Amino acid sequence: MGFATKKPKRWELRQLTWTFISIAMFIPFPVHIFPFVMLSQAKKSKIRSWYATGVALLLVELGLFASFVYFFGTLSQGMLLTLGGYVTSYVVGNGLLLNRVKPYLQRLELAEVRPLAWIPTAASRNRLQELPQATLDTPQLFIERLLHWRKAINNRAIHQNIDKIIHLFHLLEQRDKIEAEKFLVRHSTVVNVLMKYDEIENSRLNNQVAIESKKKLEEVIAKAAIAIEQEVTNQFKAGILDVSAETDVYIQTLKNRNLLND
Structure with a gap:
């Protein structure tokens, strides 16, 4: 890295x-x-x-x-x-x-993950990344936040889960912009969890409370990645079913016109 x-x-x-x-x-x-x-x-x-x-x-x-x-x-x-x-x-x-x-x-x-939008300054980007999520993220800002906390946090397992979430969100956004916006509402807590984990990590506390808190937050991120993967899988499954129904009708139409043998 x-x-x-x-x-x-x-x-x-x-x-x-x-x-x-x-x-x-x-x-x-x-x-x-x-x-x-x-x-x-x-x-x-x-x-x-x-x-x-x-x-x-x-x-x-x-x-x-x-x-x-x-x-x-x-x-x-x-x-x-x-x-x-x-x-x-x-x-x-x-x-x-x-x-x-x-x-x-x-x-x-970030440009390799999604198209960039113009911003006033680099400093304004950093402030946006670290702000609490009081308002709904845009897709670009959501990805920027994830990449920011991935760099800040020193935990390989969390890095892998963040990479997985970014990839899944990118797939969902490519398929359906509206569902991607709903995704931001459902999973905005992920960024807050990462922010809290980084705060505990930077505190350098090694007592039982800090260790248990970090472990719990790690589990939340891991479960979020699993849930998001299932959500995206369901979206693709629904799309495949729609295509399957359409193709069945198409094949039957060809048969009815005697253009295709059974």
């Missing part, structure tokens, strides 16, 4: 290829490439503030390039300020890229 996601470290490093290239390219040709990396990451992760920052820094780099052309061939104060601006821009831009590594990777991980 990687340092920011449940994906392998090799996957994480591959997603950060252009971040490393940006850091390596200290000399601008004619501008640094970090604004373009920012814009690409903003588009993939769908975070508006990152896009705005990328545009702003690209304009700064273009301004510095224009200044460089204007003062080219001289050792004036303007040229020295331009070169200093290039260095400052490089440090700030690549510093932002490094600071955004974790949320960027987590957004890409």
Whole structure:
């Protein structure tokens, strides 16, 4: 598992290829490439503030390039300020890229589970993940919460059950959007249970009360995964029965038209 996601470290490093290239390219040709990396990451992760920052820094780099052309061939104060601006821009831009590594990777991980929706900032995403479920989740937020607590909790069995729940929910959502919304109502408690488990785990209490509480919450998550699997299985079974009835009528119609022999 990687340092920011449940994906392998090799996957994480591959997603950060252009971040490393940006850091390596200290000399601008004619501008640094970090604004373009920012814009690409903003588009993939769908975070508006990152896009705005990328545009702003690209304009700064273009301004510095224009200044460089204007003062080219001289050792004036303007040229020295331009070169200093290039260095400052490089440090700030690549510093932002490094600071955004974790949320960027987590957004890409989520994108492999379901399509992303645009959000204002990465910080707003984190706040939403950790808020109590006072209101009904959207499908994307529900998955984000599960992935967040999967990363926070150090329990392999819970990791496996969370992965199972995410997979089952994805199957249900693909099949029936309305049933997926009902699913969120029925199983919203799962996120609250994970939140409470993480709270107990972080307390580092090893007394009997903490141990029993964690065990009970582990059992709740395990039973929830079993129940959700049965629920999704029932949905697919109902769909198969509907198709079976339709095909029976179709075959009988073909026989009635003498297009098919018994």
